[in-house]
Amino acid sequence: MSESPYIQARNRVISLVLYALLLALIQWKVISTGLTPNENAIWVYSGFASLLFGSRLLNPHFTPPADAATNSFVALAAIAAGSLVVPAESWDLVLIWAIAVFCTVICLLSVIVLLMRVPVGIETRLWVGAADRAVRSLGSPSVIFTILILACVWLFHRTRTDEAIAILTAWAVIVALRPVEAILSFLGWIDGQFQTIQTEEVIGQIAAHQSPGIVLVRQLGDKTVPRGTPLVVADNNGPWMLGVALNYVGRDEGNLLRVLTARLPDGLKDRIGKLPDPRGAAMALALRATPEELADVPAIQWINRLCGIVVSDTSLEYVLFEVTEERDLSEGRLVEVRIGDFHVIFQIIEGLTRENIVQQKNTYGYARAKARKIGRWDTDAGKFVPVKWLPKINSPVFMLPSDEAAPAADAIGHFPDTGFGVSLDISSAVTHNTAVLGILGIGKSYLAIELVERMIADGIKVICLDLTNQYGQLLAEFLDPAGEEAQRLALVHAGQGGAAHQNQEQGGSHLAFRARVIEQLRAFVDPADQRRLRVINPAQFEVTRQASGMFNNNANMATLTPTEITAIISDAALMVCQEMGMTGQARVCLVYEEAHSLVPEWNSVIAEGDKAATARSARAILQGRKYGLGCLLITQRTANVTKTILNQCNTIFAMRTFDDTGKEFLSNYIGSDYAKILPSLEARHAVVFGKASSCENPVLVRLNEREAFVGAFRAIYPVPPMPVPLAANDAAMPPLAENDLNDDIPF
Numbered sequence: 001m002s003e004s005p006y007i008q009a010r011n012r013v014i015s016l017v018l019y020a021l022l023l024a025l026i027q028w029k030v031i032s033t034g035l036t037p038n039e040n041a042i043w044v045y046s047g048f049a050s051l052l053f054g055s056r057l058l059n060p061h062f063t064p065p066a067d068a069a070t071n072s073f074v075a076l077a078a079i080a081a082g083s084l085v086v087p088a089e090s091w092d093l094v095l096i097w098a099i100a101v102f103c104t105v106i107c108l109l110s111v112i113v114l115l116m117r118v119p120v121g122i123e124t125r126l127w128v129g130a131a132d133r134a135v136r137s138l139g140s141p142s143v144i145f146t147i148l149i150l151a152c153v154w155l156f157h158r159t160r161t162d163e164a165i166a167i168l169t170a171w172a173v174i175v176a177l178r179p180v181e182a183i184l185s186f187l188g189w190i191d192g193q194f195q196t197i198q199t200e201e202v203i204g205q206i207a208a209h210q211s212p213g214i215v216l217v218r219q220l221g222d223k224t225v226p227r228g229t230p231l232v233v234a235d236n237n238g239p240w241m242l243g244v245a246l247n248y249v250g251r252d253e254g255n256l257l258r259v260l261t262a263r264l265p266d267g268l269k270d271r272i273g274k275l276p277d278p279r280g281a282a283m284a285l286a287l288r289a290t291p292e293e294l295a296d297v298p299a300i301q302w303i304n305r306l307c308g309i310v311v312s313d314t315s316l317e318y319v320l321f322e323v324t325e326e327r328d329l330s331e332g333r334l335v336e337v338r339i340g341d342f343h344v345i346f347q348i349i350e351g352l353t354r355e356n357i358v359q360q361k362n363t364y365g366y367a368r369a370k371a372r373k374i375g376r377w378d379t380d381a382g383k384f385v386p387v388k389w390l391p392k393i394n395s396p397v398f399m400l401p402s403d404e405a406a407p408a409a410d411a412i413g414h415f416p417d418t419g420f421g422v423s424l425d426i427s428s429a430v431t432h433n434t435a436v437l438g439i440l441g442i443g444k445s446y447l448a449i450e451l452v453e454r455m456i457a458d459g460i461k462v463i464c465l466d467l468t469n470q471y472g473q474l475l476a477e478f479l480d481p482a483g484e485e486a487q488r489l490a491l492v493h494a495g496q497g498g499a500a501h502q503n504q505e506q507g508g509s510h511l512a513f514r515a516r517v518i519e520q521l522r523a524f525v526d527p528a529d530q531r532r533l534r535v536i537n538p539a540q541f542e543v544t545r546q547a548s549g550m551f552n553n554n555a556n557m558a559t560l561t562p563t564e565i566t567a568i569i570s571d572a573a574l575m576v577c578q579e580m581g582m583t584g585q586a587r588v589c590l591v592y593e594e595a596h597s598l599v600p601e602w603n604s605v606i607a608e609g610d611k612a613a614t615a616r617s618a619r620a621i622l623q624g625r626k627y628g629l630g631c632l633l634i635t636q637r638t639a640n641v642t643k644t645i646l647n648q649c650n651t652i653f654a655m656r657t658f659d660d661t662g663k664e665f666l667s668n669y670i671g672s673d674y675a676k677i678l679p680s681l682e683a684r685h686a687v688v689f690g691k692a693s694s695c696e697n698p699v700l701v702r703l704n705e706r707e708a709f710v711g712a713f714r715a716i717y718p719v720p721p722m723p724v725p726l727a728a729n730d731a732a733m734p735p736l737a738e739n740d741l742n743d744d745i746p747f
Contacts (some may be wrong), residue, residue: 007188007221015180017151023170031157039085042078043152043167045233065117065132068139075144076103082155092155099151103144110135126628143649203231206282207252213394214309216249217257217284221431225257230289230440233261235282240264241386243284244299247311247324257375259284260299260309262394264648266292298338299396307398308369310337316373317389317697318673319346322398323367330496331677332416332685332700334400337391344387346371346398347415348698349673351443370675374699377420382410384420407712412450413686413701414640423696424651426454429692430586431629433621433648437662438655440635442683446706447653448591448634449474450713455589456532457717461525463573464535464565464591465598471535471591479531488540491516495543497541500555507546508557510568520571525576530723535571538598559608566598567613574620576625587628590621596640606642618644638662638734651690657683 010222023044024035033040054649083096113132117126137143149171157163173179204219204250215233219225231243250256268289272628294300307329319337323329323391333348350370368428375384403419411421428452436451437445449471455462456478464471472479494516498509525536539562547558560568580587592598600610600615620633622644633649635641646665654666657678667675673685677700681687683706689698 004518009655011184011188014184015178018180020174020176020279021040026166026170027428032160038188039082039156040163042082042156043149062137063545065110065113065135065139065434068135069114070106070111071139071144073105075148076107077098077303078148079151082152086155088432095151095155099147100149103715106135106139106144109137123402129218130347135334136153146175147173162595162619169633182429201285203284203286204254205235206235207256208286210394212392213261215243215259215261215282215284216252217259218252219255219257221547225286228300228306230287230294230297230300232264232285232287233259234281234285242268242287242297244297244303245395246306253452257284260268260394262297262299263292265296279449285526298398304348304397305398305401306396307399310393310395310397311368311392311595312393314390316388319391319397320372321369321371323351326367328399328402329369329682330416332702333413334374334418334420335369336398336400337395339391342376343389344376344391344547345374345420347374347386348351349677349700351421355629370673372671372697373697374415374697382421383423386533386696407704408454409716411704411714412447412688412704415699416685416702422466422688422699424451424454424694425692426451426458426460427586428630428651429627429651429690430455430460430589430705431584431625432650432691433625433630433633433645433650434651434690434692435635435646435654436655436686437666438653438657438686439633442681443632443638443703445470445474445657447686447703448593448632450704450706450709452533452589452591452634453713455586456720457713458586460586461588462533463524463569463588464533464593465538465569466535466591466593467539467562467597468535469537471593473529475533475535479535480531480722483531484535486519487534488536490520491541495541498544498546498557500548500550500553500557504546504549504555506554508544508552510543510545510560510564513541513565514568514572517569518575521569522576522579525573525580530720531721538565541565541667543568556645558609561610561613563598563600563605563607563610564613567594570617570620574627576622577624577629580627583628586630588624588630590629590631592631592633592635595635595645596637599633599642599645601640601642614642615644619664620640621645621648633635649690651692652688654678654687654689655685656683674698674700 027041027044028034031040031044035041052102079096079099083093083100086092086096104642109131113128116128117132118274149167153167154163157167173478202220203225204213204217208216210216217231217392221685225245227245227247229245231245233241233243235241242263242264243263246258246260248255248405249258265534268287289434299306308323311320313321314320319335321335321337329348329351331348331351334345335348336343337346338344348369350372351367352370353367373387375386377383378385395424402417404417406419406702408414408421410423412424414726434451436448445468452462452464452471452475464475466472474486491513495509495513498512499508520534523529524531541560543560543565544557545560545564546555548556570590577588596604599614600606602611602614605611605614619628625629631649633641633645637655637659638646639659643665652666652669654670654674655678656664657663663675663678666678670687678687683701684703686701687698688695688701693699
């Protein structure tokens with residue numbers, strides 16, 4: 001590799017000074033007239049002076065036509081001055097005229113080329129191209145002034161043998177031998193060895209190439225090469241490469257060191273070019289380089305985060321990588337791999353051990369990790385954007401640095417140990433339905449409470465059907481206790497009693513109860529009503545329906561189950577939303593807490609009427625999207641919830657679960673790989689996937705802590721003031737509209 005332009009320029013200046021001193025010394029000590037300007041000094045003043053400045057400073061590599069014209073004109077002037085002391089009608093004068101004609105032709109031809117050549121593009125005229133090439137070669141300082149110097153020796157110094165020998169020797173040294181340049185180049189090479197190679201420079205021989213980007217080095221000696229050590233992979237059969245020591249992968253007539261290769265940075269190419277050529281085989285040499293020279297090499301700059309290399313069987317969705325550094329790796333951690341021009345994020349979801357045979361019976365055991373593609377982080381959009389390709393094999397894999405996520409109002413959680421948040425389109429979460437699935441005690445209800453608060457902040461009315469009575473406590477800031485109690489008593493009153501009727505479907509109190517529910521929900525959904533939250537426990541009401549035909553003006557009455565009351569409320573919510581017309585935005589969300597008890601699967605019902613009731617609730621959810629109605633379903637028993645609703649949940653929060661039915665169901669949504677890790681999920685962790693998520697692929701997320709969420713979210717979306725409380729007499733049962741008593745759908 002050639003020296004840098006700076007070093008070349010420095011060496012030319014040094015050689016010019018030394019050669020100029022040599023010429024001055026010869027002129028002073030050897031030439032009889034010394035430094036006196038006359039015909040005996042033409043060679044030094046015009047010849048060598050112009051030769052040195054032209055070939056060392058002005059035209060070190062090539063001679064453009066303008067410089068060729070200058071060189072020939074200066075030589076013509078010098079030879080014209082010498083003609084004054086040459087006898088007339090002599091052969092010496094003929095020589096001078098021949099040189100003068102040559103210089104004149106070169107000068108004129110250079111001027112013609114300058115005037116006639118095309119300023120931009122390619123010259124297609126043969127005569128112009130030939131003239132250009134001629135003046136560049138014949139008009140160079142070496143040619144012009146070699147002719148001039150030889151002429152001066154013949155004309156003015158041929159009678160003095162010592163002068164002729166001294167001048168010709170100086171010409172040979174400067175033009176042909178160039179000893180100063182050779183010495184400076186050698187000294188630069190010696191300096192480069194000290195700067196480039198460490199004392200223990202030879203690491204070992206290249207034993208194998210694992211294309212692209214990996215070589216195995218059979219190490220010489222037993223000294224350990226630390227991970228991240230910069231190396232030079234010197235190979236006469238290909239370009240020299242920068243290497244980064246990764247790890248040892250077994251033995252093969254010596255320790256095998258795996259080295260990741262990359263192109264040489266520009267700052268190192270000059271010094272690397274001074275290294276001795278390897279003899280016989282490619283070698284790996286230790287490299288001494290400054291941090292600035294290695295600033296563009298991620299494998300060295302991020303060596304503390306380098307955790308593996310991409311291996312075979314990587315696909316568009318997953319990356320498989322061999323783990324070279326296990327420290328801090330864990331399920332759910334994010335890693336980074338380059339795909340094209342992007343740094344793409346993957347999430348580790350699985351790990352396993354593998355073994356390779358190195359040579360004969362020598363084996364090498366290692367861990368292989370599997371990570372699912374998340375995408376590239378778009379800072380402006382605040383989310384991950386898909387990258388639809390896969391990384392190259394042997395690409396380095398970097399672990400993202402741990403970063404304690406600060407609470408963010410728009411994030412439902414963060415990727416574990418990172419600052420990357422996952423947000424939710426809360427309107428889509430309602431209209432396209434959302435499910436929170438997992439066992440007891442892992443944070444389902446707190447997640448549901450957070451989602452409800454986000455809905456309230458977005459202007460969505462929320463109706464919580466809660467058998468646990470915890471929503472009223474955790475969301476007390478959004479409720480008017482007196483008004484809630486008044487409305488609850490109104491529903492209790494509507495459900496009491498109930499007379500027998502000749503038409504069995506109209507007997508009991510369920511029609512009056514349904515009418516009261518419709519009335520309350522119609523008022524609640526009205527945009528003029530500032531209330532955003534209703535909490536109803538379907539188990540608190542005793543509502544009756546006629547279970548048999550009339551006999552002696554009497555009939556058997558049956559009490560509705562919570563599932564049947566849930567159906568009444570779901571049906572009423574659909575009705576009041578339909579009255580408001582179609583919309584693409586969420587209006588009302590039905591929260592089914594303990595959904596396995598409110599909307600059970602057909603084979604998990606307690607009473608026979610629950611099957612028809614669940615079908616009514618499911619119908620409300622199926623038809624509700626175009627009217628702004630959706631649901632949030634929370635359950636710990638996936639198998640016991642009606643799949644008619646569950647299959648309509650387009651966004652899923654899958655938390656820790658053990659039952660095979662639940663894992664099998666969730667594998668259809670989040671994939672079998674994520675489904676396998678559900679039994680080992682920590683509390684407050686969930687796999688999130690669906691239309692409402694800011695990530696297009698399933699992701700494992702660390703959910704928000706309740707206190708952190710409240711502090712961050714309410715700073716931006718404070719709790720709205722409560723409307724004027726309802727008086728007890730305002731909640732008394734008013735006259736019911738006749739059409740509100742019609743219920744032509746039997747339980």
